[in-house]
Amino acid sequence: MELNALTDAGACLRFSAIGKQFPGVQALANISFVAHPGQVHALMGENGAGKSTLLKILGGAFQPSSGHLQIGEQELTFKSTAESIASGVAVIHQELHLVPEMTVAENLFLGHLPARFGLINRRLLRQQALELLKGLADEIDPQEKVARLSLGQRQLVEIAKALSRGAHVIAFDEPTSSLSAREIDRLMTIITRLRDEGKVVLYVSHRMEEVFRICDAVTVFKDGRYVRTFEQMSDLSHDQLVTCMVGRDIQDIYDYRPREHGEVALKVEGLLGPGLREPVSFEVRKGEILGLFGLVGAGRTELLRLLGGLTRCSAGRLELQGTELKLQSPRDAIGAGVLLCPEDRKKEGIIPLASVAENINISARGTHSTLGFLLRGKWERANADKQIKALKVKTPGASQKIMYLSGGNQQKAILGRWLSMPMKVLLLDEPTRGIDIGAKAEIYQIIHTLAASGIAVIVVSSDLMEVLGISDRILVLCEGAVCGELPRDRANESNLLQMALPRQRG
């Protein structure tokens, strides 16, 4: 094994009795474990298990309420992200910290651009950037604006940035959640290389296959507590790990049961709009779950946004239970009972500073208030409590700000928002992205219950297992056009992927 020449190469990363208290919530309690150099160490657990909080402490964004970190012999408590970076720690977050309107090179050296008297030496900048990207992402032009890169490329830029600062500990927080298969492969290669260079690599992911593919050790968390560390992946089976995380069998997570399908609920004819290259036509029946699969950029989200009234179609016709549906805005869709759970929960789903109750009641309250605008406190409280209970939203109370909830619970609250409304068609865009297995299973159950009650559900997902697990029928999109359709019993991983891959053109 070739060790990095850094002084602290070969040093372990040790977490000693780390605890983190938030107002009213014990997010982490007494976390102790060691991550060794030259190993990829996975952190697993359901959402809200405390992995992200731990990474934020490691990255200096949060200060632990108790305990400390240790790299080698050195005891550390980071008071800021700058201190963490200076100590050789790099945390690659889900949301990348790059400036989209600046070039790759500028982003790489942000804060220490090669300059004399404030004048940037462009040639040197480019040269240094090329050196950094070499072997990591050779195809990226340092002069390119970050906004023009794919998500996977941006991540590589972020990694290059971490390496340029001589990071010894590199932590990845769900790095593959929005990458294509090819980009994932490349990332895996790079992570393996970092490992072989003797770095401490922490890897947070919900994807089992990735963890088994590249990790050398796993530490499992549950409810902010340390559960156990498996030092030998070879001794560990898939099911063992899941059971350790949730205390439940994986088989019944999708909970699929065949259902009767009713008449056509939504009929889409020749729909065209932003993001669609060819007219799209399909129908979905009452009680049916239609999966929309495709690679990133296939137009799935765009199609769903058209159906939800967020963008306007340029051609085509929608029919909802036999009557034409004209959509000018999300309000039209919502009024008709076509309800969309957006892909990006933080940006488009929740109102972070508002309470859980507010977030649940916001859409339905109009029809439940006196004269259309005087809120009825009784209904407000009753409905929020009802949805929280029915969907098992974990929160200290309805008045808790929703931003303090985990992703899965935020998603459930948004589902509660729509469950408070008359619903005919439910559009779900990546309903379980970044959500742990436990909450996932609960969300699948909710989806099935809704379908069983006669609601037509359209689910967009880039998680192949999920699409296969819950859909009655799967529509495959590729480069803005429908390129195939498979019923549940004929769909499998390979034929879905085959369909979804772009054909080589000309």
Add this chain to the structure above:
Amino acid sequence: MTIQNTSLPPGRKPLDMRRFLDDWVMLLAALAIFLLCTLLIDNFLSPLNMRGLGLAISTTGIAACTMLYCLASGHFDLSVGSVIACSGVVAAVVMRDTDSVFLGVSAALGMGLLVGLINGIVIAKLRVNALITTLATMQIVRGLAYIFANGKAVGVSQESFFVFGNGQLFGVPVPILITIVCFLFFGWLLNYTTYGRNTMAIGGNPEAALLAGVNVDRTKIIIFAVHGLIGALAGVILASRMTSGQPMIGQGFELTVISACVLGGVSLSGGVGMIRHVIAGVLILAIIENAMNLKNIDTFYQYVIRGSILLLAVVIDRLKQR
């Protein structure tokens, strides 16, 4: 972050000190400053001075009520100072020409509503930045005020018009009563109506509000229209107090109103704001100004002090969020 504690009984919660402070600290600070001034400054508590303080609060307070909505929705309105001047002028001119107090006040309020509507429509429908939009209308309306008034103050001779500014009910000046009513009404509106909650949602996350089915454009237009209307009301009261419509009045007033809101704890980035924030901010600014006047502090120094207090307040607020 995990929330493990699901077993808490609903409703009753242990008193969350931080939350309590967030909600009430500025109002307590206003009270503390008031008590301090009572102890340290002679005549501060005299009926005459209290009356003056109340009147000083009234104009800012009324306008701040609806500025709260602009700020809570993630915008702000710079045109309110001009609206105050112009509405006073319009009221005075119409009363001079028609001798009808009713027509005068209606015309003034209508003018404010119209300016607000224009602001709202340009911002919501044409998606122009609120800063630019209201910066433009601020100048336009100021210009109109001078044009209507022919460049000088327009006197009012209708006695019944003076009720708004100088009348009393149960010994309390009418402007103060109107201010209290505004505080109560807009505080209630924010918490107990769909309009109020939608305002907060739009400021908290406009995209999410749109996707949740909130009529974002209409709500924004109403916010600015109401703000224009209430600004005009403040202008009418001011004109009544001064028995004339003055086109040069209220320069920089919009910044005082925004300062008061922010000082009290309303967030400039939207989604955070309560009427008690506004009350606290308005009180603190007015009490300090009143105290400085009583102490004969030079106006030039007053600017420096007021600015410093605002800066201090927002810095403390940032530190609190760490």
